[in-house]
Amino acid sequence: MRTVTGLFDDYEAARDAVSDLEAAGVPSEDISIVANNSGNRYSNDGSDAAEGAGTGAGLGAAGGGVIGLLTGLGLMAIPGVGPVVAAGWLASTAAGAAAGAVAGGAAGGIIGALTDSGVDEEDAHVYAEGIRRGGTLVTARVDDSLALKAEAILQQRNRVDLSGRKSIYAQEGWSRFDENADPYTLDQVQRERERYRAMMP
Known part of the structure; x- marks a missing residue:
């Protein structure tokens, strides 16, 4: 199995x-x-979306079947990121790691979940910061035979x-994701999105 991430x-x-x-x-x-x-933008995206945020809330509905992953979206909070909608194994792992960090002082959260799944730690910090700034992360565990196809899908x-x-x-002085940082507000997220759109060819 390999982990592919976008x-x-x-x-x-x-x-x-x-x-x-x-597919x-x-x-x-x-x-x-x-x-x-941020701003509760996606809370109704999926028939099983949970109501009310909190670490790990609503993740039990993340599931397979013919309906697919997106019907299992639930709300949770990730330290340093803030409110997210999430589904799947990585979200469950991040929620468990965050709960462990609160209870026992263990390093965890989204960085721990990513690195435990095989993502390089430096990349994991960029991914986490990307979510914090308004992005969406897709991560899949795939058989080696599907790895190239999965990478191509994410690229396309x-x-x-x-x-x-x-x-x-x-260039802005950032070096690594900080779980103690303030989450981005909706205005900050929107400005960040506009900035990246302006950079696209």
């Missing part, structure tokens, strides 16, 4: 990537989506160039 500035592109991965034969239970939900749906995004963050 950060998206556009939530709809991330949703389409999830649907494409499912390519990646089981729903092996796909995760985590989207910044315009995932963020991670090294380019890391460079943009670094």
Whole structure:
């Protein structure tokens, strides 16, 4: 099994990537989506979306079946990111890690969930910061035979160039994701999205 991951500035592109991965034969239970939900933008996206935020709330509905992953979206909060809508194994792992960090002082949250799944730690920090700034992360565990196809799907749906995004963050003095940072407000998220749109060719 390999882990393939894509950060998206556009939530709809991330949703389409999830649907494409499912259509390519990646089981729903092996796909995760985590989207910044500042301003409660996506709370009604999915028939089982939970009401009320809180670490890990609503993640039990994340599930497979023919309906697919996106019907299992639930609300949760990630330290340093703020409110998100999420579904799938990565979201459940992040919620458990965050709860453990609160209870026992363990490092965890979204960074721990990503690195535990095989994502390079430096990349995990960029992904987490990308979610914090309004992005959507799609992560899938795939058989080696599907890895190239899954990577191509994420690329075709315009995932963020991670090294380019890391460079943009670094130019602003950023070095790593900070779980104690204030979450972005909806206005900050919107400004961030507009900035990236202006950079696109």
